[in-house]
Amino acid sequence: MDKRNPFYPLEIELKKVAALGGKMSVVVVPQDYKDHVVRNKRETDTTVYYRDFVIIATFGLGVEESDALFLSIPKGIAGFPQDGDDIQSLYLLAMQRLRFSDSSPWVQLLWESIKEVKKIEKQRTPVNRFISSSFYQLYAFMASHPEEIQMVLSSMTPAEQVEVKGLLPHGIVGTNPEEKPISPQALSRVVDGWGYQEKMQEKLEKGKNTLRRFRTIEHLFTLPSISRQVLDLVRDPLISAVKLAALIEHDPVLTSRLLKVVNSAFYGFPRQINSVEHAVVILGNEEVVNLSFSIAVYDVIKNLSPKNTQVLWEHSLLVAHLAQWLGSELERDTKDMIYTLGLLHDLGKIVFLQRGEKIGALERASDLNDLAEEESIYGLTHAEMGAFIAERWNLPEPLVDGLLAHHLPSKATHLAQAATIHIADMIAHTGSMNLEGLNHTAVCYLKGRKKNSLSSEIVAQTHADLLGRVRNILHL
Ligand SMILES: [Fe+2]
Numbered sequence: 001m002d003k004r005n006p007f008y009p010l011e012i013e014l015k016k017v018a019a020l021g022g023k024m025s026v027v028v029v030p031q032d033y034k035d036h037v038v039r040n041k042r043e044t045d046t047t048v049y050y051r052d053f054v055i056i057a058t059f060g061l062g063v064e065e066s067d068a069l070f071l072s073i074p075k076g077i078a079g080f081p082q083d084g085d086d087i088q089s090l091y092l093l094a095m096q097r098l099r100f101s102d103s104s105p106w107v108q109l110l111w112e113s114i115k116e117v118k119k120i121e122k123q124r125t126p127v128n129r130f131i132s133s134s135f136y137q138l139y140a141f142m143a144s145h146p147e148e149i150q151m152v153l154s155s156m157t158p159a160e161q162v163e164v165k166g167l168l169p170h171g172i173v174g175t176n177p178e179e180k181p182i183s184p185q186a187l188s189r190v191v192d193g194w195g196y197q198e199k200m201q202e203k204l205e206k207g208k209n210t211l212r213r214f215r216t217i218e219h220l221f222t223l224p225s226i227s228r229q230v231l232d233l234v235r236d237p238l239i240s241a242v243k244l245a246a247l248i249e250h251d252p253v254l255t256s257r258l259l260k261v262v263n264s265a266f267y268g269f270p271r272q273i274n275s276v277e278h279a280v281v282i283l284g285n286e287e288v289v290n291l292s293f294s295i296a297v298y299d300v301i302k303n304l305s306p307k308n309t310q311v312l313w314e315h316s317l318l319v320a321h322l323a324q325w326l327g328s329e330l331e332r333d334t335k336d337m338i339y340t341l342g343l344l345h346d347l348g349k350i351v352f353l354q355r356g357e358k359i360g361a362l363e364r365a366s367d368l369n370d371l372a373e374e375e376s377i378y379g380l381t382h383a384e385m386g387a388f389i390a391e392r393w394n395l396p397e398p399l400v401d402g403l404l405a406h407h408l409p410s411k412a413t414h415l416a417q418a419a420t421i422h423i424a425d426m427i428a429h430t431g432s433m434n435l436e437g438l439n440h441t442a443v444c445y446l447k448g449r450k451k452n453s454l455s456s457e458i459v460a461q462t463h464a465d466l467l468g469r470v471r472n473i474l475h476l
């Protein structure tokens with residue numbers, strides 16, 4: 001080692017840490033903040049002055065702990081061993097992070113928006129929750145600039161990176177940031193040119209207007225009251241067959257349709273089933289509740305054009321069945337709500353269509369661009385609209401949460417549930433487990449479960465089986 005090298009004291013530190021198998025961070029701070037550094041650094045930390053910067057080696061601390069040590073001042077941090085194993089590269093990376101955290105107002109805006117959204121989510125006021133808790137136009141823009149986002153991510157801590165990736169489809173952000181470096185100035189030009197603030201303002205105004213226009217919709221358009229009561233029953237596993245049957249029999253139309261389904265060739269019972277109670281005994285509570293709810297939801301969908309009714313009802317039923325299957329495959333306790341949530345997940349689309357508003361293609365899965373398009377027209381997407389209506393119907397909170405987050409599970413309070421619906425939605429549209437189109441958080445959730453039983457053959461086969469089952473219900 002060269003003793004004239006200004007980094008020499010840091011290199012000695014790194015050598016010690018490497019020999020002991022510990023961790024260490026290199027923190028770069030502009031000289032203007034050296035008083036703060038002197039006050040806050042620990043005795044064990046080594047400091048050198050180089051050009052206009054103070055460079056600190058924090059012995060035994062990771063990136064996040066070092067960040068906490070020098071809170072609220074501009075800095076760049078790189079950690080050994082995860083970011084590199086020599087001082088030069090740690091210093092360069094820390095320097096790059098410092099420049100990005102300092103020079104791009106857009107990066108700060110991005111962070112403010114994410115933090116703002118978190119605050120809003122906690123407040124749970126209706127309007128805020130549905131129009132300010134997401135910004136799909138921004139996420140679509142981010143997804144269309146993977147290299148720039150990679151640069152932004154490199155200036156963030158691992159926890160922050162997880163949060164940003166959760167807003168994007170899986171596979172958008174690569175793992176090799178060095179491939180095509182972008183200067184901070186070029187990055188600023190791209191992101192500042194996008195006009196974050198004006199777009200956000202416009203979105204909020206449009207969103208408020210849309211919700212005002214749709215506020216009275218529940219008078220024109222309600223979930224049949226019978227299904228509300230059925231929905232309450234779903235949560236009580238001990239409900240007796242007699243009680244459940246009595247409730248369903250209150251509604252003669254529902255009763256006759258239910259009996260028609262259970263007597264269809266699909267179930268293939270040798271004997272005619274003549275009463276709801278008999279159906280409950282043979283099929284079980286859960287199956288009968290799900291069937292009843294499906295039939296009730298049909299009443300909501302059936303007023304659309306025949307083509308849209310057919311497409312949306314088949315899709316809703318298929319997602320409900322796939323989510324129920326997937327929920328049990330992933331061994332999560334998502335059972336009680338998952339079918340209903342699958343059935344209602346695109347409620348927002350139904351609401352828009354019902355009011356004669358236009359909505360993107362129904363035949364394929366909505367991607368970030370479709371959602372951004374809906375948002376640019378209405379100020380919110382079908383996900384927020386569905387959740388808004390569900391809340392006005394006083395549906396249980398986990399359902400509202402699932403509707404709101406079905407395209408962005410990273411924002412869900414009930415992650416397992418939202419991720420399951422999101423994945424089921426994709427399988428319903430493509431007949432396969434297409435990870436590339438899925439939200440990053442949903443893919444992490446799936447990988448965390450490590451289910452070999454979800455091979456592409458099994459997914460394709462289950463999709464085909466459940467589609468057959470759904471079409472049986474559909475044609476009655
Ligand atoms: Fe959707």
Ligand SMILES: [Fe+2]
Binds near residue numbers: 315319345346425
């Ligand atoms: Fe869908």
